[in-house]
Amino acid sequence: MPAERRIAVLLLASTLAALGLAGVYIAGGQPQAEGALLGVALAGIGFALILWARGLSSEGAVVAERGPLGGTVEDEEAVEERVEEVTEEPGRRSVLRLFWAAGGALALSAVFPIRSLGPAPGNALLRTAWRPGSRLMDTDGRLVRVDTLQVGGTLTAFPQGAEKAGDSSVILIRLEEGQLQPRPGRESWSPRGYVAYSKICPHVGCPVGLYQADTHELLCPCHQSTFDVLDGARPNFGPATRSLPQLPLAVDPQGFLIAQDDFDEPVGPGFWNRD
Amino acid sequence: MGKRLFRWVDERLGTSHFARKAFDKIFPDHWSFMVGEIAMYCLVILIVTGVYLTFFFVPASGEVIYHGSYKALQGARMSAAYASSLDLSFEVRAGLVMRQMHHWAALVFLAAIVVHLCRVFFTGAFRRPREVNWIIGVTLLVMSMMNGFFGYSLLDDLLSGTGVRVGYSIALSIPVAGEWLAFLFFGGEFPNTEFITRFFVLHVLLLPALIVGLLGAHLAILWRQKHTQFKGRGRTEDNIEGSRLWPSYAAKSVGLFFIVTAVIAALGGLAQINPVWLYGPYDPAQASAATAGSQPDWYVGWLDGALRVMPGWEIRAFGHTIANPFFPGAVLPGLTFGVLYLWPFLERRFTKDRDPHNLLDRPRDAPVRTALGAATLSFYTILFIAGGNDVLSSVFRVAPESITNLFRVLIFVVPVLVFLVTRSACRSLARDHVHPFGGTVGSRVRRTPAGGYEAVDDDDPPPAEATRADLVAEAYRRPAPPAP
Ligand code: HEM
Ligand code: FES
Numbered sequence: 191m192p193a194e195r196r197i198a199v200l201l202l203a204s205t206l207a208a209l210g211l212a213g214v215y216i217a218g219g220q221p222q223a224e225g226a227l228l229g230v231a232l233a234g235i236g237f238a239l240i241l242w243a244r245g246l247s248s249e250g251a252v253v254a255e256r257g258p259l260g261g262t263v264e265d266e267e268a269v270e271e272r273v274e275e276v277t278e279e280p281g282r283r284s285v286l287r288l289f290w291a292a293g294g295a296l297a298l299s300a301v302f303p304i305r306s307l308g309p310a311p312g313n314a315l316l317r318t319a320w321r322p323g324s325r326l327m328d329t330d331g332r333l334v335r336v337d338t339l340q341v342g343g344t345l346t347a348f349p350q351g352a353e354k355a356g357d358s359s360v361i362l363i364r365l366e367e368g369q370l371q372p373r374p375g376r377e378s379w380s381p382r383g384y385v386a387y388s389k390i391c392p393h394v395g396c397p398v399g400l401y402q403a404d405t406h407e408l409l410c411p412c413h414q415s416t417f418d419v420l421d422g423a424r425p426n427f428g429p430a431t432r433s434l435p436q437l438p439l440a441v442d443p444q445g446f447l448i449a450q451d452d453f454d455e456p457v458g459p460g461f462w463n464r465d
Numbered sequence: 466m467g468k469r470l471f472r473w474v475d476e477r478l479g480t481s482h483f484a485r486k487a488f489d490k491i492f493p494d495h496w497s498f499m500v501g502e503i504a505m506y507c508l509v510i511l512i513v514t515g516v517y518l519t520f521f522f523v524p525a526s527g528e529v530i531y532h533g534s535y536k537a538l539q540g541a542r543m544s545a546a547y548a549s550s551l552d553l554s555f556e557v558r559a560g561l562v563m564r565q566m567h568h569w570a571a572l573v574f575l576a577a578i579v580v581h582l583c584r585v586f587f588t589g590a591f592r593r594p595r596e597v598n599w600i601i602g603v604t605l606l607v608m609s610m611m612n613g614f615f616g617y618s619l620l621d622d623l624l625s626g627t628g629v630r631v632g633y634s635i636a637l638s639i640p641v642a643g644e645w646l647a648f649l650f651f652g653g654e655f656p657n658t659e660f661i662t663r664f665f666v667l668h669v670l671l672l673p674a675l676i677v678g679l680l681g682a683h684l685a686i687l688w689r690q691k692h693t694q695f696k697g698r699g700r701t702e703d704n705i706e707g708s709r710l711w712p713s714y715a716a717k718s719v720g721l722f723f724i725v726t727a728v729i730a731a732l733g734g735l736a737q738i739n740p741v742w743l744y745g746p747y748d749p750a751q752a753s754a755a756t757a758g759s760q761p762d763w764y765v766g767w768l769d770g771a772l773r774v775m776p777g778w779e780i781r782a783f784g785h786t787i788a789n790p791f792f793p794g795a796v797l798p799g800l801t802f803g804v805l806y807l808w809p810f811l812e813r814r815f816t817k818d819r820d821p822h823n824l825l826d827r828p829r830d831a832p833v834r835t836a837l838g839a840a841t842l843s844f845y846t847i848l849f850i851a852g853g854n855d856v857l858s859s860v861f862r863v864a865p866e867s868i869t870n871l872f873r874v875l876i877f878v879v880p881v882l883v884f885l886v887t888r889s890a891c892r893s894l895a896r897d898h899v900h901p902f903g904g905t906v907g908s909r910v911r912r913t914p915a916g917g918y919e920a921v922d923d924d925d926p927p928p929a930e931a932t933r934a935d936l937v938a939e940a941y942r943r944p945a946p947p948a949p
Contacts, residue, residue, distance in 0.1 A: 219558035221565075225734005228562070229727045236723030243716035253699060253706045254491045256691055256823065259594055304649060307663075311644040314654045315637075329750070346750050356656040359750035389750055394634035394772065394790050395655070396627055397750050412627065413773045414855060414865045427866050429772060431779045431789050459634035460779060460788025462643050 193245055197238045204234025315461060318388075319352035320437060320452040326362065326386070327353060334447045336382055339364040344401045346389060349449065357457055359389040360437050361408065362447075363401060363419060373422045379438040384447060387423045387434035388457040391415060395459050398434065408434070431460065488711035493694045497588075501581040502718060505680065506725045507574035512677075514567040515616075515669060521557050523549035524619065524665035526658040535742050543746035546661050547621040550741055566733030571613050573729060575764040578606050586808070586838050588825040590693045592818070596809040598690070601683045603805045608676050610764055615668040617739075617762055621661060626747030628761055630655055631772070635794035640787050656749045693825050702823045760853060767845045770852035771797050774872045832891035840884040847876050 191199075207230035214223045277286060326334040326347040334347055344363045352358060367383040379385070387408070391398045396412035401419070407426065408417040415428030423434035435457050438450035456464055475481045492498070525545040531538050533548070534555050553560040582602060585591050591599035618629045633655040636647035652659025691705055700706050708714045732738075745751075761769055771793035780787040804811070812834065813819060828835040850857075851872040858865040912918055 215559060221561045222734050224559060224562045225565075225730050225732070228734065229731030231727075232723045232730055233727035236720045236727055239716050239720030239723060243713050243720060246712040246716060247709070249709075251494065251706050252491055252709055253704050254489070256703050256705055259690060259821075308648040308650070308652045308659070311648050311654075314648075315644065348750070356749040357654065394631045394794075396630065399751070411855075412631070413769075414869065415777070425777055427777075428869070429775045429777050429789055429793075431777045459637055459790065460786045461637045461647075462640050462785050462787070464786045464788075465781070465784040 193241055197241050200234045200238040200241070202234075204231045204238070207231040207234065315458075315464075316456050318452055318457055319349045319355035319358040320449045321349070322449065322451045323442070324349035324351075324449045325442075326350070326360075326439075326447045326449070334362065336384075336441050336445045336447060338447075339384070341366055341383065342403045346397075346399070347386065347447075357390060359397065360386040361389045361398060361401070362386045365406075365419070369406075370420055371422075373436075376422070376436060376438070378440075379436060379450070381439055381441050381447075384439055385419070386437040386439055386449075387417075387419075388437070388453060389434075390458040391430060392425075392432040392434065392457075392459060393428070393430040488709065490688075490710040491691070491705045491707045492710060492714045493692050493705070493707040495695060497584045498692065499721060500577055500584055502721055503725055504574055504577035504581055506722045507570045507577060507729070508676065508680065509722070510570040510726055510729055511567060511574060512673065514563050514570065515673070517563050518553065518560075518567055519669055521549060521553050521560060522546070522619070522665075524662050526621065526661045538742065538745070541746065544621045544661065546619060547741070547746045550620045550622075554742060562730075562733050564733075565736075565738050566729050567616075568738045569732040569736070570729050571616065572738075572763060573725075575606075575609055575613060575762075578602075578609060579764075582606060582805075583838070583842070587828045587835055588693070588695075589822060589831060589834070590825055591809045592812075592822040593809075594690055594821050595686075595693070598683055598686045599809050600806060601679050601686070603802060605676060605679055605683065606805075607802055608672055608679070612668055612672040612676065613762060613764060615664040615672070618664050619661060619668060620739075620741050621747050622741040623744040623747050623751065624741075624761075626656070626749070628765075629660060630749070631769075631790075631794075635790050638788035638791035639795055640785075640791065643791075656747075691823075693823055695825050695827070700824065702821070705823070760856075763849070766852040767848040768794065768798065770848035770850065770854075770872075773854055774848070774851045774869060774876060776873070829891040829894040832888045832895070835891050836884045836888035839887040840880040843883040844876065844880045847872060847879055851876070 207227045211224060211227040211231060214220055214227060276282060327350040328334055328338075328345050328347055331353070332338075333350065334345070339345065339362070341364050344361060347360050347362050348355065349358055363385050365380075365383040365385060369383065370380055370385055372380060387398075389397050389399065391410045391412065393410065393413055393415055396410050398408050398410045398415075398417065400409040400411060401407075402409065406419040408419055408423060409415075410417075410428070410430065413429050415430035416426040417423040417430070417434055418426050422436060425431065425433065435453040435455050437453055440448050440450045442448045471481075523545045527545050528542055529545050529548050531541050531543055531548055531551065533551055535551055538551065550564070553564050555561070585599065585602065614628070614632070618625045618632075629651075633647055633651050636650060637643050639646055648654065651657065652663055692707070694700055694705055694707070697706070708717075760766060772790060775789060775793040777789065779789040779791075826834075851869070854865055854868045854872065857863070858868045861868075
């Protein structure tokens with residue numbers, strides 16, 4: 191087919207596709223058809239242009255001189271001279287220095303509004319919303335009772351009244367009583383086999399949600415750190431460097447699970463002021 | 466009419482003088498010069514589709530209850546941002562195609578930038594006088610990656626929220642200033658209600674403005690310095706061979722724009738990307754089935770892989786911690802882009818080559834540079850693959866631990882092997898004058914003055930700078946011998 195004919199066919203196809211596209215939109219729209227028709231409409235013009243470009247000029251490769259990039263030495267010297275006329279004169283140099291100082295001070299003061307962009311870290315990273323006596327609440331808003339979980343069961347819990355506190359989620363697991371080897375000082379933290387660990391991975395903060403009951407391991411889905419639930423959630427493998435912080439639990443007289451206190455260490459990823 | 470308008474403008478601005486010169490500007494014909502153009506055209510698509518999305522997207526974290534037409538999320542609580550991206554996908558006519566075109570254009574944009582950078586690197590186009598454009602180019606790469614990350618984060622779905630949390634944690638891990646940096650940049654402890662609005666301003670205003678401005682400078686410098694060109698007969702450091710801007714190059718390039726846009730449109734309509742409705746709204750306490758096995762956009766995959774292969778080490782001393790993610794998350798990219806920025810100057814220090822270069826190297830002409838580049842690419846490719854260690858582990862039914870340990874070895878071994886193999890391949894290619902993909906072309910022949918042909922034995926190699934293409938071209942160009 192001669193080039194003109196091919197170009198004409200392409201442009202015709204493009205026109206039809208464009209009209210079809212408008213039609214599809216008017217008829218209510220359909221993503222696949224929209225994409226395909228837009229593609230055809232554009233490709234028709236694109237290929238037609240490229241075919242057309244071939245016939246536009248028969249001259250083949252053209253060679254041109256580059257010419258010099260840099261200016262002449264006279265140009266350079268002339269510019270330097272004009273600048274130095276102003277800057278190098280003794281009286282003016284001290285004025286110039288004052289201009290620099292004023293500009294620097296202005297720039298410095300312009301940095302301060304950046305401070306408004308966020309609160310001071312303070313102890314936000316050190317504390318969570320858990321308080322002595324906070325009841326545990328699951329994601330459906332039900333309070334957790336001492337008989338809520340079977341042995342081997344897990345759920346995600348928040349402190350009652352602070353369900354939105356992103357740093358306070360815990361994964362609650364019920365083990366066989368006596369299975370857990372509590373760390374020194376944590377003997378009373380796991381009543382009736384209940385143990386609660388922070389759900390925020392100490393690596394970069396993904397929720398550590400996958401509990402493998404046969405190996406008693408918690409797995410973080412983001413970078414595959416694993417934690418040994420029976421041994422204080424010590425990291426077994428992966429980039430996590432610390433154990434998951436453990437929430438001290440107790441059972442209140444009405445049979446609800448409560449926190450004895452906040453975590454005794456910061457939850458989540460490490461930072462400079464963490465020891 | 467067009468003529469009268471042109472005259473009218475010219476009388477006021479003198480455009481004809483410029484246009485006359487510009488029309489004759491020469492552009493090289495080699496295909497590898499097209500890649501940068503593809504990147505530029507993707508940026509155009511990103512801006513056009515992005516402006517459209519901005520009319521509908523609500524950059525707010527306030528909670529709403531979903532009542533749209535997507536059944537599975539009816540009545541769910543979610544941020545206004547996430548709800549508006551669901552509306553863009555289901556309620557706004559043509560909205561889903563725009564959204565998906567925007568996302569595909571971002572993926573192709575970054576791929577084109579990376580390939581363009583490789584072209585410039587492996588041919589030595591960054592050498593004097595083009596160091597400034599190299600620096601601008603690396604900056605464009607960094608900014609585009611960041612903008613892609615911010616755009617991806619706006620939607621506030623379960624996957625993107627996890628990504629933002631990773632970014633926050635990396636910022637937090639920076640020694641001394643990390644806590645302040647993270648709180649100021651993200652607007653407080655994560656998760657919070659500030660970052661969507663903030664990322665939105667960065668994504669649709671600040672970074673696009675910087676990117677467009679820098680691209681303008683990149684092109685202006687290119688215009689002034691003119692393109693490089695491959696070596697060849699008749700090509701010197703002082704000339705340039707190719708097509709004139711008007712008409713052939715302009716028509717071809719506009720054609721390329723239409724074709725790139727056509728591909729993005731077809732992808733946007735036919736190939737699903739980032740189906741956020743399947744992921745659900747972000748919930749910091751939840752890792753859905755989608756989080757496991759999900760991958761970030763390809764251009765951040767190497768960082769994800771680095772986070773995964775890094776062993777569980779960190780530095781603790783004097784009551785302070787330099788946390789683990791600092792090394793893969795901040796030191797590695799710092800080194801990556803630091804070395805990229807400095808490369809023209811590092812190479813100059815080693816080769817002592819301070820001359821301006823308008824003629825390009827073929828990759829084999831600089832075996833050490835090419836081998837270093839290939840080794841570096843293999844390093845990042847392995848990190849990228851390591852970012853899928855959970856997928857690999859479930860496909861091959863191997864424990865994720867074994868896969869990760871394997872990558873911890875490969876990451877050091879493969880680049881060294883790639884370096885050695887590439888260097889020796891370059892050296893033997895340069896010695897034998899063989900095109901890597903063309904293979905040997907049999908024996909060379911020469912036309913005799915009598916009009917016959919004779920074989921040339923290979924003790925008589927062609928001039929060092931000639932390629933096979935040149936030899937062919939030469940055969941066409943040489944004037945026919947006078948008839949006997
Ligand atoms: C360097 C250029 C850019 C890159 C790499 C980029 C990348 C992205 C990506 C990956 C997304 C997520 C898309 C999705 O899956 O829905 C996104 C979303 C978005 N982008 Fe961009 N973008 C760029 C420029 C722009 C510009 C110039 C604008 C507007 C003027 C814009 C406006 C938006 C909006 C409003 C969204 C969220 C809407 C939604 O998808 O629901 N982008 N961007
Ligand atoms: S966030 Fe848990 S392993 Fe990375």
